Amino acid sequence: MLRNSPPDSADIGALERKATRLRRHMLTMARGQGQGYIGQGLGIADMLAALYFHELRYDPHSPAWSDRDRFLLSTGHYSIALWAALAEAGIIPVEELITYGADNSRLEMSTLDTTPGVEVIGGSLGHGLGQGVGQALGLRVDRSDARVFVELSDGEMQEGSTWEAAMSASHFRLDGLVALVDCNGIQADGPVVLDMEPVADKWRAFGWQTSEIDGNDMRMMVGALADARNRNGKPKAIVLRTLPGKGVPRIETSEKSHFFRIDVAQWDGIIAEFEKTMGAAQ
Amino acid sequence: MSGAATEAGRTLAMGQDEAVGGGRRSVEAPFGKALARLGQSRPDIVGLTADLGKYTDILPFRDAFPDRFFNVGMAEQNLVAVAAGLARTGKVPFATTYGVFATRRAYDFVAIALAHSNLDVKIVAGLPGLTTGYGGTHQAIEDLALMRMIPGLTIIDPCDATEIEAATEAIAEHGGPVYMRLLRGSVPVVFEPGYIFEIGKARCLRQGSDVGIISTGFMTERALDAADALDKQGISAGVLHVPTIKPFDAGAVAEFAAGFNHIVTAENHVVVGGLASLVVETLFDAGIAKKVTRIGLPDRYIECGAVPTLQAKYGLTTDAIVATIAALN
Numbered sequence: 001m002l003r004n005s006p007p008d009s010a011d012i013g014a015l016e017r018k019a020t021r022l023r024r025h026m027l028t029m030a031r032g033q034g035q036g037y038i039g040q041g042l043g044i045a046d047m048l049a050a051l052y053f054h055e056l057r058y059d060p061h062s063p064a065w066s067d068r069d070r071f072l073l074s075t076g077h078y079s080i081a082l083w084a085a086l087a088e089a090g091i092i093p094v095e096e097l098i099t100y101g102a103d104n105s106r107l108e109m110s111t112l113d114t115t116p117g118v119e120v121i122g123g124s125l126g127h128g129l130g131q132g133v134g135q136a137l138g139l140r141v142d143r144s145d146a147r148v149f150v151e152l153s154d155g156e157m158q159e160g161s162t163w164e165a166a167m168s169a170s171h172f173r174l175d176g177l178v179a180l181v182d183c184n185g186i187q188a189d190g191p192v193v194l195d196m197e198p199v200a201d202k203w204r205a206f207g208w209q210t211s212e213i214d215g216n217d218m219r220m221m222v223g224a225l226a227d228a229r230n231r232n233g234k235p236k237a238i239v240l241r242t243l244p245g246k247g248v249p250r251i252e253t254s255e256k257s258h259f260f261r262i263d264v265a266q267w268d269g270i271i272a273e274f275e276k277t278m279g280a281a282q
Numbered sequence: 283m284s285g286a287a288t289e290a291g292r293t294l295a296m297g298q299d300e301a302v303g304g305g306r307r308s309v310e311a312p313f314g315k316a317l318a319r320l321g322q323s324r325p326d327i328v329g330l331t332a333d334l335g336k337y338t339d340i341l342p343f344r345d346a347f348p349d350r351f352f353n354v355g356m357a358e359q360n361l362v363a364v365a366a367g368l369a370r371t372g373k374v375p376f377a378t379t380y381g382v383f384a385t386r387r388a389y390d391f392v393a394i395a396l397a398h399s400n401l402d403v404k405i406v407a408g409l410p411g412l413t414t415g416y417g418g419t420h421q422a423i424e425d426l427a428l429m430r431m432i433p434g435l436t437i438i439d440p441c442d443a444t445e446i447e448a449a450t451e452a453i454a455e456h457g458g459p460v461y462m463r464l465l466r467g468s469v470p471v472v473f474e475p476g477y478i479f480e481i482g483k484a485r486c487l488r489q490g491s492d493v494g495i496i497s498t499g500f501m502t503e504r505a506l507d508a509a510d511a512l513d514k515q516g517i518s519a520g521v522l523h524v525p526t527i528k529p530f531d532a533g534a535v536a537e538f539a540a541g542f543n544h545i546v547t548a549e550n551h552v553v554v555g556g557l558a559s560l561v562v563e564t565l566f567d568a569g570i571a572k573k574v575t576r577i578g579l580p581d582r583y584i585e586c587g588a589v590p591t592l593q594a595k596y597g598l599t600t601d602a603i604v605a606t607i608a609a610l611n
Contacts, residue, residue, distance in 0.1 A: 066372070113399050119370070124394045130360045131395060134367020134375075137352060141328065142371065161391075164357035168364065172352070 010054050010222040018088065019049035019218065020278050023247050025084035025097055027274055030260070031267035033101035036109065038260045039244035039251055041081035043184050043215070044151070047240060048085040050221040051149060055229075060090035063116040067146045070135055072120045074128020074152040075182070076111040082118070083107045091117040126159025128152055129179060133165050136174040147176040147229075154196050155187035163206065169235040170207025177235040178228050179208070182215065184244045188259075203237035215240025247278045306470040306503075309443035313406060313464055314339035316450040317376055318346045324454060328368055330354060330377040332361040338378035338408045339466045358383040362391035362405070369401040374454060381407035381422025381463065385429060396459045397432045403460075404453050410439065410463035410499065411550030411579065412592055418583035422463075426527050427555025429461045436481060437527040438462040439499035439550075442472035445525060448479035456481060465500060472503045484531035486538060490520030493607055494542035496535060498524045498557045501548040501577070501598065508603035515608060530560050536568040544610055545574045550598055553578040577606055 022045040030036040051071055052058075058068040073082050080100065087094045092107075092115065099105035106115045110123040120131050132150035139146050156162060169177050183199055185192050196202075203210040209231050213220040221240075228236035245251025248270055251260060262270075309315075321327050321343055329343040329351040344351040354360050358379055365375040377384075384392070384407045396403050407422065414420045429437050436458060440446045446465060453460040487502070488509050497505040502523040509519040522538040524531060539545050545565070549557040558576040565572055579596050593599055597606070 121394055121398055124390055126359070127363060127391065127395050130363025130391075131367040131370070133360070134364035134369075135371050136367070137364065138328075138368045138371025138373050141350060141373065161357075161359040161363065164354070164360035165363065168354045168357065168360055171355070 012218050012222065015049050015053055015222065016046075016218050018053045019045045020247075021088055022049055022081065022084040023274065023278065025087060025094070026080050027248070027267070027271050029080050029083065029097050029100035031264060031271065032098050033109070034264065034267070035259070035261035036080045036101070037077045038080060039186065039254070040075070040078045040153075040182070040184060041084070042246045042248060042251065043242035043244045044078065044081050044182055044240070045084075045246065046216050046218050046221055047151070047180060047182070047242075048081055050218065050225060052085045052089045054222060055225045056149070057146065058089070063091050067144050069146050070119050070132070070148045072122070072128045072132050072135075072148065072150045073111060073118075074120070074122045074150055074156060075125065076122025077109065078151070079108060079111045082111060086117040089117070125156045126161035129162055129165035129169070132177055133169050133172070133174060136169070136177040137172060139176065140174075145176070147178065149178045149180060151180045151182060154181065154183040154185065154192055154199065157181070157196050157199070157202070158194055166203070166206040166208065173233060174235045175232050179203070179235065179237040181237055181239045182242055183239060184242045186244055200237075200239045203239065207234060208237040209234040210237045210239065212239040213241070215242035216246050248274045249277065306472065308468040308470050310468055311339035311342060311466070312443040312446040312469050313450055313466070314342040316447040318342040320451060320454050321347050321350070324374070326372060326374045327454060328352070328373045328375050330361055330365055330375055332356055332358050332379045332383065334379050334408065337466065338380075338406065338464060340376070340378045340406075343376070358388040359391050362388045362403075363395050365403045366391070366395040366399070366401050369403050374402050374404070376404045376406055378406045378408065378464070380409045380420060381425040382409070382420055384461070385422060385425045389428065392429070392435070392459075392461070393432050397435045400434055400458050402457055405459075405461045406464050407461060408464045408466050410465075412584060412596060412598055413465070413550070413589065415587050415589050415592060417586040421584050423552050423579050423584060424555065425461075425463070426549075426551050426557070427559070430528055430555065434458060435528065436460040438481070438525060439527055440465065440525055441500055441502040441523060443469040444471055444473040444475065444477050445479050448477065449525070452479055452481050463499060470503060472506070479525065482526045482529045482531060484522055484524040484526070484534035484538075486520065486522050486534070488519070488521040490542070491518040492542070493517065493544045493546055493610065494520045494522065494538055495546045495548055495603070495607075496522045496524060496538065496557065496561050497548040498527065499550045501550050504598070504600040504603055505548050507600040508607065511600065511604045512607055517607060519607060524557065527557065527560065530564065532564045532567070535561055535564045536570055539565055539570055539572055543572065545572050546577060546603070546607055547574065548577040548603060551578055552581055554581050575606060575610065577603060
């Protein structure tokens with residue numbers, strides 16, 4: 001499988017159903033572990049569905065294929081979302097998801113690169129974009145047309161290395177590099193500790209072709225990716241306004257949505273709420 | 283880049299020839315020339331620097347392979363991150379900057395982006411220890427100690443131009459992350475072309491009976507000169523050169539040390555956490571109890587000044603080694 005569908009004929013409804021499946025996997029994993037960065041994971045489900053089932057070029061039977069498009073999850077603690085996407089994409093078994101966060105599981109609560117489909121050790125924040133720049137340069141040396149997508153977060157923009165990488169990407173005119181900036185408004189100490197606005201202006205000022213969308217609107221997501229694909233000469237930044245806990249009102253409105261820890265009975269309640277809200281879509 | 287004769291009492295300007303010599307023949311930019319030669323047969327080798335290409339001898343590689351050379355500007359975290367990304371696409375990056383920046387400034391990136399994934403990246407670090415008069419901002423006096431703590435990182439501290447060339451070839455073949463200290467500019471030739479460098483191997487360069495000097499980096503040149511001078515005083519000194527700090531050749535060190543009552547370590551580094559610490563740990567582990575005298579920089583920041591003045595003040599000279607050893611007896 002080289003690309004999941006022709007790039008300009010996205011089936012928005014099908015991608016939304018995929019996003020729902022990713023969310024359902026995440027809730028099952030979080031229930032099993034009792035905790036997790038579920039808020040952020042649910043927030044980027046639409047982005048991952050658009051990437052893995054529409055935009056990225058990859059071969060699930062050969063995750064290390066040298067001409068694959070790369071997806072780097074810089075916020076390694078969002079791993080719960082990546083595992084869901086890799087399972088739905090056929091790169092890891094769906095049955096393995098129940099081991100999330102358990103001892104000896106390779107589905108860590110923060111990604112290491114020892115699991116197929118993981119391109120980078122995320123989690124020490126500010127690492128992903130620079131490594132994406134290096135991969136884009138390496139692909140250019142090889143004259144490969146494979147592209148590099150790097151997810152990073154609004155809180156992560158506070159790490160200075162993010163801007164070192166941003167400067168170099170525009171200097172090297174890496175038009176195959178796409179930054180997916182997840183602006184969910186939360187970080188470890190609560191609502192964004194340092195005001196990062198205006199986010200899109202910052203990326204523009206650093207020489208990036210920048211768009212800003214509702215990251216939970218599949219049609220906008222697919223459109224922004226297509227726009228990034230069709231423009232040359234600059235790296236691209238897509239600023240995604242996402243809602244932490246998207247799809248589960250009880251998490252969307254929780255003040256604890258940065259890291260969510262509740263008991264199994266409460267998880268059952270949350271899953272029931274999710275099925276009532278989102279399940280109708282599938 | 284080469285140049286102006288070193289004047290005692292004068293701080294050298296950035297880029298002036300700071301390599302140290304004692305009337306020996308020297309080679310200009312041995313690292314950069316070796317890397318440019320390697321690049322001919324190794325299309326996977328790429329070069330990087332962080333606004334210090336001129337001062338880390340990598341320009342011969344840039345000139346030969348402009349499409350495989352990337353200057354990321356003053357951004358050492360990004361230097362290491364970009365090198366990691368390149369390695370993940372099958373390249374073998376050689377990234378240069380000064381030792382202080384590669385270590386203190388980019389430590390998390392070296393540890394997590396490179397070493398944790400065992401990526402095939404070589405960090406080549408200028409101004410090791412006391413080879414610049416720019417003071418604590420530029421003197422990488424504790425880099426070996428810092429880098430030792432990173433699992434899986436190979437650490438090389440070459441002595442001379444011959445060893446730099448040989449080590450550049452060896453680390454290109456190594457297949458994992460390496461930190462190599464760089465003597466730049468006009469680098470003395472201590473070892474003749476037949477000298478064999480192997481990662482992880484120490485070499486006994488001189489037999490002796492009274493005192494055993496274990497040295498690394500350019501201190502081996504001074505240790506050999508000191509041994510000659512001591513010989514004239516009737517003191518027989520052996521010299522073991524340990525150019526690889528990690529993995530450390532514990533077997534060779536223990537075997538060498540067993541032959542002496544007194545061991546002297548000599549390093550261009552603080553005496554905390556570097557060669558001296560490794561030797562003491564090695565002897566302790568081997569159950570060998572010997573007196574050990576440590577020659578190296580004190581546990582403090584070094585001031586600005588002329589390199590020869592500072593090296594003399596802090597005991598990194600042949601004369602200082604001779605005086606220290608003569609005083610032991």
